Amino acid sequence: xxxxxxxxxxxxxxxxLVATTLxxxxxxxxxxxxxxxxxxxxxxxxxxxxxxxxxxxWKTLTKATAANLPQGAKLLLKRGSRWKGQQLxxxxxxxxxxxxxxxxxxxSTARPIISGDDEAxxxxxxxxxxxxxxxxxxxxxxxxxxWAGVKVTGNDNVIERxxxxxxxxxxxxxxxxxxxxxxxxxFVDNNFMSKNTEEPRxxxxxxxxxxxxxxxxxxxWNEFRGSIADSFDYGLDGAAVEIFLGSGxxxxxxxxxxxxxxxxxxxxxxxxxxxxxxxxxxxxxNVFEYNVITGPKTGAxxxxxxxxxxxxxxxxxxxxxxxVFRNNSVYLPQxxxxxxxxxxxxxxxxxxxxxxxxxxxxxxAYGPNVTDSHHNVFFGATQHQMGGHDNITADPxxxxxxxxNPLSLRAGSPAIDFGITKFSNNDVTGRAIDGSDGxxxxxxxxxxx
Numbered sequence: 001x002x003x004x005x006x007x008x009x010x011x012x013x014x015x016x017l018v019a020t021t022l023x024x025x026x027x028x029x030x031x032x033x034x035x036x037x038x039x040x041x042x043x044x045x046x047x048x049x050x051x052x053x054x055x056x057x058w059k060t061l062t063k064a065t066a067a068n069l070p071q072g073a074k075l076l077l078k079r080g081s082r083w084k085g086q087q088l089x090x091x092x093x094x095x096x097x098x099x100x101x102x103x104x105x106x107x108s109t110a111r112p113i114i115s116g117d118d119e120a121x122x123x124x125x126x127x128x129x130x131x132x133x134x135x136x137x138x139x140x141x142x143x144x145x146x147w148a149g150v151k152v153t154g155n156d157n158v159i160e161r162x163x164x165x166x167x168x169x170x171x172x173x174x175x176x177x178x179x180x181x182x183x184x185x186x187f188v189d190n191n192f193m194s195k196n197t198e199e200p201r202x203x204x205x206x207x208x209x210x211x212x213x214x215x216x217x218x219x220x221w222n223e224f225r226g227s228i229a230d231s232f233d234y235g236l237d238g239a240a241v242e243i244f245l246g247s248g249x250x251x252x253x254x255x256x257x258x259x260x261x262x263x264x265x266x267x268x269x270x271x272x273x274x275x276x277x278x279x280x281x282x283x284x285x286n287v288f289e290y291n292v293i294t295g296p297k298t299g300a301x302x303x304x305x306x307x308x309x310x311x312x313x314x315x316x317x318x319x320x321x322x323x324v325f326r327n328n329s330v331y332l333p334q335x336x337x338x339x340x341x342x343x344x345x346x347x348x349x350x351x352x353x354x355x356x357x358x359x360x361x362x363x364x365a366y367g368p369n370v371t372d373s374h375h376n377v378f379f380g381a382t383q384h385q386m387g388g389h390d391n392i393t394a395d396p397x398x399x400x401x402x403x404x405n406p407l408s409l410r411a412g413s414p415a416i417d418f419g420i421t422k423f424s425n426n427d428v429t430g431r432a433i434d435g436s437d438g439x440x441x442x443x444x445x446x447x448x449x
Contacts, residue, residue: 042083043080071095076105079109081113082114100126115137118146130157135164147168148167148169150162159181162186175278181218183219189227190226193229193231198232206238213245221253224241224262225295237260265305289423291328291329301328304351319349322350327419331398340365346369346370350370357415359395362382362383366386370386371387375442377391378393396409407445
């Protein structure tokens with residue numbers, strides 16, 4: 001198995017697996033041969049040209065945004081190009097059989113860069129749009145995508161194999177957006193705070209690689225690094241995947257390193273200007289599986305909540321129902337680090353966890369009323385307050401020297417064959433999980449015997 005590729009966000013084998021398993025929804029080139037193709041070149045293009053060949057390419061994203069893209073159209077951005085302060089917004093829709101595809105052309109190894117918009121550098125307002133191989137944002141203040149790198153308000157869109165950096169939310173899945181996929185991207189240093197006031201109002205926000213307020217999003221095979229920023233309210237803030245209002249999302253087979261938290265979930269009891277609930281169906285049914293969560297800067301793996309601690313006011317962001325956390329590998333050496341935290345009267349209705357490996361320093365798992373916790377390997381913490389059965393406390397024998405596959409297992413690990421249920425066909429490297437003998441490994445890796 002080849003190592004994890006920091007530029008593409010996945011191993012070569014994993015990308016092949018992604019291409020195979022998602023071919024019906026994310027493979028470019030599914031439109032007919034007669035579909036329109038448009039080219040954009042920030043150096044040698046001309047907005048007065050036809051835009052239909054490399055020699056007649058348009059120059060600006062403003063021109064590309066204004067184009068009326070038909071179903072099956074391809075919009076190709078020249079490698080080595082850069083646009084600052086020009087948003088690429090696509091409001092037209094493709095179809096499942098003929099998506100609108102944004103991709104690249106040219107021989108340069110440099111991705112085309114879109115940066116410098118205060119709202120969103122790329123905005124996907126239509127449905128069945130696929131975006132590949134771009135760099136969205138820059139890590140510095142000058143040219144950042146100050147709110148979102150990619151903002152998604154439509155349905156059935158794909159964001160794949162992009163490099164996304166410098167935003168408050170690298171990808172923002174807006175409320176009511178459904179069935180979108182964020183696959184095999186590299187998220188680096190999305191560490192901008194969209195709100196960070198000196199007054200202690202408990203309202204600072206930002207430093208999200210992905211912020212999910214929509215439903216049924218597939219988030220898999222990505223790498224997340226550096227979603228962490230100073231906060232007046234919290235000291236540090238940020239998350240690889242923040243789910244606020246979203247339900248039915250699946251977060252799987254990702255590598256997360258040095259993000260302040262891997263994920264935090266919450267709902268809202270606010271109403272809009274018309275008096276309607278902001279989150280009428282609540283936040284529920286989000287599944288996290290086969291993720292690797294590590295790094296000396298990471299403070300917690302998963303934070304969620306029930307409705308209310310006894311004797312206290314209701315949790316303003318709870319309850320969150322039906323969160324599932326399984327087959328994840330967590331190693332957080334930071335002093336005071338926490339694995340899974342489910343407070344505010346959390347019960348089995350709010351959280352279940354199984355077949356994880358969690359090695360932290362302070363709390364392996366907190367949720368005194370949770371009993372749906374089984375076949376987990378816990379180690380290293382000073383506190384564990386969660387019920388359950390068939391869990392063990394033992395050194396998981398992580399292979400910490402294996403930088404290509406962080407938190408893979410060494411021979412003799414108690415996590416090997418410790419699980420009982422096969423939840424996925426592949427581990428985090430893309431390696432097939434057999435499970436025919438009734439035993440699978442705990443954690444995100446299937447040990448190569």
